[in-house]
Each structure stands twice: as C-alpha cells, then as structure tokens.
Amino acid sequence: MSWRIWRFLLVALLLLPGCESGKQAETAEPTTPKTPAQADSNTPVTGDWLIIHSSADPEQLNPVTSNDATAAEILNYIFETLLTRDPKTLELKPYLAEERPALSPDKLAYTFKIRRDVHFQDERPLTGEDILFSMKVIKCPLVNAPFLRVYYDSVVDAQLVDRYTVRFITKEPYFLNESQLGGIPILPRHYYDPEDLLKNVTIRDLLKDPAKLSEGVKRFADNFNRNYNRNPVGSGPYKFAEWKTGRIVELERDPKYWGVGKAGIDPGFLDRLRYRIVTNPDAALVTLKSGGLDMMDLTPIQHTRGTSSERFKREFQKLEYFAPSYSYIGWNNESLIFRDKRVRQAMTYFMDRKQIAKTILFGLGEVVDGPIYFFRPEYDKTLHNYPYNPQKALELLKAAGWADTDGDGILDKVIDGKKVPFRFEFKVPSASTTGKSIILVLQEELKRYGIAASVRELDWTIFLDDVKNHKFDAVIMAWAMPASEPDEYQVWHSSQAANKGSNHISYKNPRVDKILEEYRREFDPKKRIELYREFQHILNDEQPYTFLFVRKTVTAVQRRFRGIEVYPAGLRPLEWWVPLSAQRYKNLAP
Amino acid sequence: MSSYIFQRLLLLIPTFIGVTLIGFLVMRLAPGDPAELRAAGGLRGAGEGALSRGKVSAVDEALMQWRAQYGLDRPLHVQYGIWLKNLFTLNFGESFKDNQPVWNKIIERVPVTTKLNIFSILLVYVVAIPLGIYSATHANSLGDRVTTLAAFILFAVPLIWAATMAIVFICGGDFLYLFPPAGLESLDYSRQWSFWQKFKDQTWHLFLPVVLLSYDGFAGLSRYMRSSMLEVLRQDYVQVARAKGLNEGIVIFKHVLRNSLIPQVTLLASLLPALLGGSVIIETIFSIPGLGQLGYESVLARDYPTVMALFSVSAILTLVGILISDLLLAVVDPRIAFGRRQQ
Numbered sequence: 001m002s003w004r005i006w007r008f009l010l011v012a013l014l015l016l017p018g019c020e021s022g023k024q025a026e027t028a029e030p031t032t033p034k035t036p037a038q039a040d041s042n043t044p045v046t047g048d049w050l051i052i053h054s055s056a057d058p059e060q061l062n063p064v065t066s067n068d069a070t071a072a073e074i075l076n077y078i079f080e081t082l083l084t085r086d087p088k089t090l091e092l093k094p095y096l097a098e099e100r101p102a103l104s105p106d107k108l109a110y111t112f113k114i115r116r117d118v119h120f121q122d123e124r125p126l127t128g129e130d131i132l133f134s135m136k137v138i139k140c141p142l143v144n145a146p147f148l149r150v151y152y153d154s155v156v157d158a159q160l161v162d163r164y165t166v167r168f169i170t171k172e173p174y175f176l177n178e179s180q181l182g183g184i185p186i187l188p189r190h191y192y193d194p195e196d197l198l199k200n201v202t203i204r205d206l207l208k209d210p211a212k213l214s215e216g217v218k219r220f221a222d223n224f225n226r227n228y229n230r231n232p233v234g235s236g237p238y239k240f241a242e243w244k245t246g247r248i249v250e251l252e253r254d255p256k257y258w259g260v261g262k263a264g265i266d267p268g269f270l271d272r273l274r275y276r277i278v279t280n281p282d283a284a285l286v287t288l289k290s291g292g293l294d295m296m297d298l299t300p301i302q303h304t305r306g307t308s309s310e311r312f313k314r315e316f317q318k319l320e321y322f323a324p325s326y327s328y329i330g331w332n333n334e335s336l337i338f339r340d341k342r343v344r345q346a347m348t349y350f351m352d353r354k355q356i357a358k359t360i361l362f363g364l365g366e367v368v369d370g371p372i373y374f375f376r377p378e379y380d381k382t383l384h385n386y387p388y389n390p391q392k393a394l395e396l397l398k399a400a401g402w403a404d405t406d407g408d409g410i411l412d413k414v415i416d417g418k419k420v421p422f423r424f425e426f427k428v429p430s431a432s433t434t435g436k437s438i439i440l441v442l443q444e445e446l447k448r449y450g451i452a453a454s455v456r457e458l459d460w461t462i463f464l465d466d467v468k469n470h471k472f473d474a475v476i477m478a479w480a481m482p483a484s485e486p487d488e489y490q491v492w493h494s495s496q497a498a499n500k501g502s503n504h505i506s507y508k509n510p511r512v513d514k515i516l517e518e519y520r521r522e523f524d525p526k527k528r529i530e531l532y533r534e535f536q537h538i539l540n541d542e543q544p545y546t547f548l549f550v551r552k553t554v555t556a557v558q559r560r561f562r563g564i565e566v567y568p569a570g571l572r573p574l575e576w577w578v579p580l581s582a583q584r585y586k587n588l589a590p
Numbered sequence: 591m592s593s594y595i596f597q598r599l600l601l602l603i604p605t606f607i608g609v610t611l612i613g614f615l616v617m618r619l620a621p622g623d624p625a626e627l628r629a630a631g632g633l634r635g636a637g638e639g640a641l642s643r644g645k646v647s648a649v650d651e652a653l654m655q656w657r658a659q660y661g662l663d664r665p666l667h668v669q670y671g672i673w674l675k676n677l678f679t680l681n682f683g684e685s686f687k688d689n690q691p692v693w694n695k696i697i698e699r700v701p702v703t704t705k706l707n708i709f710s711i712l713l714v715y716v717v718a719i720p721l722g723i724y725s726a727t728h729a730n731s732l733g734d735r736v737t738t739l740a741a742f743i744l745f746a747v748p749l750i751w752a753a754t755m756a757i758v759f760i761c762g763g764d765f766l767y768l769f770p771p772a773g774l775e776s777l778d779y780s781r782q783w784s785f786w787q788k789f790k791d792q793t794w795h796l797f798l799p800v801v802l803l804s805y806d807g808f809a810g811l812s813r814y815m816r817s818s819m820l821e822v823l824r825q826d827y828v829q830v831a832r833a834k835g836l837n838e839g840i841v842i843f844k845h846v847l848r849n850s851l852i853p854q855v856t857l858l859a860s861l862l863p864a865l866l867g868g869s870v871i872i873e874t875i876f877s878i879p880g881l882g883q884l885g886y887e888s889v890l891a892r893d894y895p896t897v898m899a900l901f902s903v904s905a906i907l908t909l910v911g912i913l914i915s916d917l918l919l920a921v922v923d924p925r926i927a928f929g930r931r932q933q
Contacts, residue, residue, distance in 0.1 A: 146652035246879020290762030
C-alpha cells in the first residue's frame with residue numbers, strides 16, 4: 001500500500017492547504033452536523049452520491065501506467081493490494097493477503113498467503129495467478145511504466161507456491177520491501193491478458209534484454225499500453241462507470257463486492273463517487289457553494305477569504321490535515337559561500353519561520369526542523385529549533401570570517417585566496433507563489449545585514465534541470481513523502497549526489513552515509529528510530545537545508561455526510577454515509 | 591482561373607511544411623522535458639514545485655526508457671521527418687499522456703469548440719454588422735460616438751478579468767445565481783431528456799461563455815463595416831439613387847449594404863480557423879472540454895504529438911481559409927486571377 005499512500009499524498013500536497021495552525025488532524029470540526037437527519041438512527045445506510053472536485057482529468061486510468069495524482073486517487077477505489085495501512089496508525093495490515101507475509105531467514109523471500117474469498121468485479125475469483133501476473137506486468141520492460149518499475153527493481157523472481165500462495169524473491173534485505181510488495185495493484189489476469197500471453201513468461205525472463213523478448217510479450221505490452229487506459233476492472237469496492245473527458249469520471253458502488261460483510265473491510269456506503277472536473281479554482285468554489293460539488297480542497301486564500309460566511313459554515317464543514325511533506329531551502333553545500341556550516345546555520349537564524357507560517361501560509365503550516373514527516377515516531381522532537389535571531393546569525397557569520405572590509409555595504413571574505421562578496425541567487429519555480437513570497441521576505445531581511453541575494457524565477461522543468469545539475473546557490477522546494485516508514489537514503493546519501501540524484505545539494509557526511517545504509521537493513525523498528533535520531537541531530541547541526549514547513553490541507557465537505565474521520569493521510573470517503581432523509585441524489589438516472 | 595487555383599494549391603504545400611517546421615522547432619526547443627514531467631508525477635506534481643521523492647530517484651534509466659518508447663531520443667530532424675511522414679498517412683501519433691491516438695482526442699472535442707465558436711461568431715456578426723451600419727449612416731452623430739466608444743471599451747476589457755468577475759458575481763456562490771460557473775451540462779443531465787430540456791440546459795450553459803467570447807469582437811467588425819459602408823455611401827451611384835427619390839431604406843439596404851459587404855469577404859479567411867481555435871481562455875476558465883483546453887493542457891504537459899496535431903489542424907484551416915477567401919475575391923474581382931496569369 002505504500003504505493004497507494006504515496007500517490008494519494010501527492011494530491012494532498014498539491015492542492016495546497018489552508019487553516020489555523022497548532023492543532024493536529026484530529027481537531028477537525030464536529031462531524032455530526034445539525035441537520036434534520038439527526039433524527040435518523042446512527043446506523044450507516046447506503047445511498048446518495050459524493051461529488052468530488054478534480055481540477056483535471058486523470059491522464060489515464062490504468063493502475064500500472066498511470067502516473068498522476070488524480071488517477072491514483074480514483075484507482076484506489078477500483079484496485080486492491082495485498083497489504084494496506086491502518087489509516088489511524090499507518091501500520092501495515094493484511095488486505096487481499098490473509099496475513100502479513102512470512103519472511104525467509106535470509107530476509108530475501110516474502111511469502112504471501114491470499115484470501116480465498118476474493119473475486120473481481122466481474123465475479124471471477126482472485127488467485128495467486130493474478131498476483132503473479134500483476135508483478136509480471138510491472139516488471140515487463142515493454143510496459144509503459146518505467147517510473148513505477150523503479151520501485152520494484154529489487155524483485156528478482158516470483159513463484160506460485162500453490163493456487164493461493166505467492167513467493168517473491170528480492171535482491172537484498174531491505175525493511176521496506178514488504179510494504180512495496182504489499183502495494184502492487186492486483187489486476188485480473190483474464191481481463192488484462194485475455195490471450196494469456198504472459199502465462200509461460202517468468203520474472204527472470206522479463207529481466208533479460210527487452211529486444212530478446214518473445215513476440216507474445218511484445219503483443220501483450222502493446223495491447224496493455226494502448227487499450228486498457230480508460231476501462232479499469234479490479235477487485236475493489238467501486239466499479240468504474242463512466243468517463244466523459246473534461247467533465248466527469250464516475251464510479252459506482254459494486255453491490256457484489258467480495259468484502260461486503262467481512263470484518264475489517266470497508267465496502268463503502270455511497271452509491272456513486274463522481275469526480276467533477278472544474279479547471280478553474282474560482283469557478284470550483286462557486287460551484288461548491290451553489291451545490292454542484294460536495295467536496296473540494298481549498299486554497300489558502302479560499303480558506304481565509306472565501307469560505308467564512310455563515311451560510312458557508314451551515315452548508316459545509318472544513319476538515320484539516322497535514323499532508324506528509326515538507327518545504328525547505330536547499331543550500332548548495334559545495335558553493336564557496338554555503339560550504340561552511342556556520343553560514344548555513346546563520347541563514348536559518350535569519351528566518352522568522354514562525355512569522356512566515358502565520359502571514360504567508362495563512363497559519364496553514366507548522367515549522368519543522370528535520371526531514372522526517374512531523375507526525376511519525378521517527379521524527380525527533382528534541383531538535384534545536386533555530387528561533388529567529390539575526391544577532392546570533394551575525395555572530396556566526398563573523399566567526400566564519402565574513403565582514404564588510406571594503407565598506408561597500410556587502411559582507412565579504414577571502415576564500416581560497418580570493419575575495420568573495422556575499423552575493424548569491426535564489427532559484428524559485430515560477431508556479432510556486434508561496435515559495436516566491438517566502439524568498440522575498442528573506443531577501444529583504446538579508447539585505448539589512450549586508451547580504452545581497454537575488455531571486456530568479458524559472459519554469460518548473462528548467463528549474464528541475466538546474467537543481468539536478470547542481471546549478472544553483474540556493475533553491476526553495478518541497479518534498480512529498482509517504483506517511484509510512486521513512487527512508488532518507490535517496491536524499492542524503494553521498495552516492496545520490498552524482499548522476500542527477502536527489503541529493504542535489506551535494507550533502508556528504510560519512511557518518512550519515514553509514515547510518516542510512518544500516519537503517520535500510522535494520523528490521524527492528526526501535527533500532528531504526530534510534531539510528532534516525534542520530535541522523536537528525538547531525539542534520540540539525542549541519543543545516544544542509546533550512547527546513548521550513550509541513551503544510552495543511554483544508555477540505556470542504558458538505559454537511560450531510562456522516563462518519564467522517566480525519567486521518568493522518570487524509571480523508572476516506574469509503575467510510576462516509578448519508579442518513580436517508582438527507583440524501584440528495586436518490587432517484588437520478590445515471 | 592483553374593491554373594490560378596492549381597497554383598494556389600501547390601503553394602499550400604511548402605507553406606504548410608514551413609509553418610509546421612517552425613511550430614515543431616518552437617515546441618521542441620522550448621525548455622521542458624515530458625519525461626521529467628512524467629517522472630515527477632504528472633503535470634500537477636510539477637506545477638506546485640513539489641517533488642515526490644521516489645519519482646525523482648526514477649533513475650535516468652527510466653527516463654531514457656520512456657524517451658526511447660516515444661522516439662524522443664533521436665535527433666530532432668529525424669523526429670520531424672518521421673512526424674511529417676506519419677502525417678501524410680494521416681497518422682498524428684499517440685498522446686504521451688494516455689497512449690490514445692491524438693486524432694481521437696481531437697475529434698472528441700471538436701463538437702464542443704465548434705458549437706461555442708459558431709454561436710460566438712454569429713453573435714459577433716449579428717451585433718457588429720447592424721452596429722456598423724448604424725454608425726455609418728449616422729456618421730459622427732452622438733449615437734455613432736457612443737456606440738463606437740462602447741465597442742472599444744469592450745474591446746479593451748481583458749477577457750480573463752471579465753470572465754472571473756462574471757463567475758464570482760452572477761454564477762452562484764455568494765451573489766447572484768444566473769448562470770452556471772462551469773461545464774456544459776447540468777449535474778443531473780441525462781440522455782433521456784426531451785429535446786426541449788436539453789436545449790434549455792445547453793443554452794443556459796453556453797450563454798455566458800458565448801457572450802464573453804464575443805464581446806471584444808464587436809469593435810473590430812463594426813468599424814470595418816462602418817468604413818467600407820462610408821466609402822460606398824460616397825459613391826456617385828448612391829447620389830443617383832437618392833436623386834431618383836428612392837426611399838432611404840432601400841438605398842441603404844439594397845444598394846449600399848450589398849456592395850459594402852464585398853470587402854468583408856476577406857474576413858472569411860479568419861472564420862474557418864476561428865471555428866476551432868480562439869477559445870483557450872474561455873474554455874479553461876469555464877472548464878469546457880474543448881480544443882482550446884486540450885491545447886493548453888497539452889502545451890503545459892509537453893504532449894508533443896497532441897500539440898503538433900492541433901497546430902497542423904489550425905495551420906491547415908488557416909491556409910484553406912485564406913485560399914477560399916482568395917478564390918472568392920477572384921470570383922468577385924476577376925482582375926486578381928487575371929493579373930497573376932499575366933505575370
């Protein structure tokens with residue numbers, strides 16, 4: 001389910017947040033609004049629709065080749081995975097599997113036993129064949145899913161032990177393998193491969209040179225890439241009903257869902273989930289207010305300005321949660337100026353992050369001091385919080401040798417035998433208005449103390465290119481991550497600084513490298529937490545980034561819906577229902 | 591005449607190749623890499639400046655695989671050659687977004703955009719022609735000045751602003767609810783509806799987009815009409831008609847209007863491409879799934895095949911439009927075709 005959580009989070013981050021800070025997700029408004037429905041019993045009933053705002057069409061609806069957030073959210077209702085995460089605790093738990101997989105002593109083989117009572121939406125049973133097939137599809141180099149395949153690099157083989165047991169073999173011990181394997185979307189083999197072209201192909205075959213694959217595999221991949229993008233069939237509680245390009249994507253509850261009446265499985269109550277595409281956020285808010293939408297993520301400005309009328313509050317409740325992500329300013333650790341950690345510390349002291357959270361983020365952000373999702377047990381709350389303190393910052397700069405020796409109003413220092421003025425450039429993606437505002441505030445502040453920072457806005461793709469090629473002094477960006485167990489290897493390990501890796505600021509610390517490597521091989525969560533404590537303290541001292549904020553998402557939901565809970569990873573309409581008397585869409589023809 | 595037509599048709603080919611080549615180069619030399627965009631989790635991921643962590647690790651190999659799949663790893667001139675070759679077999683390729691044939695994506699959206707544009711062009715003509723006639727017959731009167739001023743004020747109002755104001759103030763929400771803020775049909779739209787019901791629903795949804803799409807066209811066309819009409823009014827035969835004692839209405843509508851419409855023929859050239867284009871802003875603001883929206887989204891997503899297809903379609907329509915108006919002019923004024931032949 002890591003895969004699912006992932007993408008879901010990406011959505012949350014993008015439709016930026018809005019609301020008062022300081023409170024955690026659970027402090028949403030009361031979920032039982034005063035509607036006439038109060039008189040109804042409190043037992044959930046089926047019926048009614050939920051109309052959800054989407055700002056764009058999904059690119060395609062194929063769980064393997066889709067790579068956008070809208071599609072991921074929609075596909076979550078149609079496809080299921082071996083394991084899932086408890087929405088509250090984020091612990092892995094079985095879903096299509098009977099229990100969590102058995103791990104071999106060498107920590108390389110994972111054996112999944114599958115439930116025997118599962119069937120697909122066309123009522124054909126789900127078996128180990130389908131699990132194996134789904135992995136083959138992902139691993140097939142001709143299937144157009146290179147970006148999903150990266151996650152399954154470690155899978156080197158898979159076998160069917162018996163009709164309901166599947167074993168995956170991985171390359172090296174890694175504690176997140178379980179979550180990755182548990183997260184593959186399970187496709188009905190008979191539907192996606194009607195000719196059974198992959199039947200005699202093994203994972204090992206697929207790892208060979210793509211040019212040498214058989215005609216059958218090629219035909220399968222071609223067909224899969226082309227003809228399965230708008231007609232998904234899975235085993236989940238909602239069936240795909242209709243997609244009118246640019247207008248709606250509609251799902252309907254499957255009354256024959258295998259999970260109906262099974263403990264721990266949510267079959268869903270709402271008859272239809274309709275994603276309504278409204279590209280313009282202003283129009284979307286107006287549509288929401290006039291009843292054309294039931295659920296919509298609000299922008300900060302919509303949250304603070306557009307939705308505070310009494311009328312709005314009567315009709316809608318606003319739910320808030322923190323999207324697992326953080327924003328940061330990345331200092332190029334190899335630049336002449338920023339390779340000194342005292343300078344980086346000073347930069348953080350120059351920033352009044354609390355104030356910025358209040359003014360620029362409209363209070364919809366929480367200051368963070370480390371790279372781990374703020375609400376995970378791994379996050380170390382004892383980190384030094386670098387309060388706003390320009391005096392301290394100046395002292396640090398002085399200690400680092402910066403002073404205005406030539407009286408031109410700008411600090412300078414002799415580095416490597418050359419006089420270097422304290423001038424540098426911030427690079428900002430032009431679409432990020434918030435990032436821009438934050439940098440402008442900092443720029444003003446720095447100017448007062450003799451530091452000349454300029455700002456350059458760049459189109460996202462160019463920006464990304466510069467970042468990956470280390471062509472910057474400082475950048476402002478954000479990372480989205482899963483709410484599940486963190487793995488920081490990719491961002492902080494020194495090996496990731498080369499080849500356009502994610503360690504784009506070129507942070508290098510041998511001790512950190514060691515911790516990151518050890519952490520991946522450590523299967524004991526307690527020991528992992530300890531390792532990451534040390535890691536966070538090192539980062540906290542070295543300030544390779546100035547960590548900024550974890551931001552809140554605010555979602556408006558029509559008040560007739562009941563059973564709403566706000567989870568760390570967001571909302572789950574699968575649990576919502578509407579009392580009979582309040583149901584709005586009853587007898588409408590589809 | 592036929593050789594003139596033949597000449598003009600031949601000329602279309604190099605023009606078309608030139609136009610698409612420039613379009614191709616502009617698109618491809620502009621920064622932005624569809625593979626990177628895809629890796630970063632689709633377009634929305636990219637827009638907000640957030641990187642999903644796993645995706646970035648999507649090592650170069652994955653990027654290369656993706657580019658190879660779509661032939662983006664080849665030299666530019668080869669890619670253009672392939673594109674052109676496919677075009678002549680009427681194959682626009684497949685969209686990067688969903689592997690659907692681009693042609694289907696375009697066809698799917700043509701009706702929406704055409705409907706929008708036909709109504710808006712009609713509206714522009716229905717308003718602007720009478721306005722121009724009025725201005726010409728009442729030249730320099732107060733009425734002429736007021737209507738001209740009004741038309742020019744409308745011309746100067748930015749569409750984005752006007753549309754946003756309309757949505758906020760008359761599309762529900764906290765103010766008036768006269769028109770729907772988005773989309774082309776009601777929430778409960780059903781295929782079983784009677785014709786009258788569907789018609790009402792469509793009209794209600796199309797009204798605002800059509801009006802907004804049209805208002806800035808009033809100024810241009812009415813001015814055009816006014817000046818060509820004034821020119822005809824100064825002709826001797828008009829004086830003769832008046833001297834004969836003809837009713838002023840007959841003078842204007844029978845003798846002047848017809849002749850002053852001839853120059854408008856050239857404007858037809860722009861009509862054809864306008865039927866399919868010109869509504870990017872309105873379609874985006876009102877969430878109307880037409881070609882303008884498709885083009886806009888495709889450019890942002892660097893969906894080259896779709897962009898190029900749209901580009902070629904509008905190039906072809908423009909060229910054909912120009913051709914038709916040239917031919918019409920030649921019909922109206924034979925000297926044009928004859929002059930060519932003499933050279």
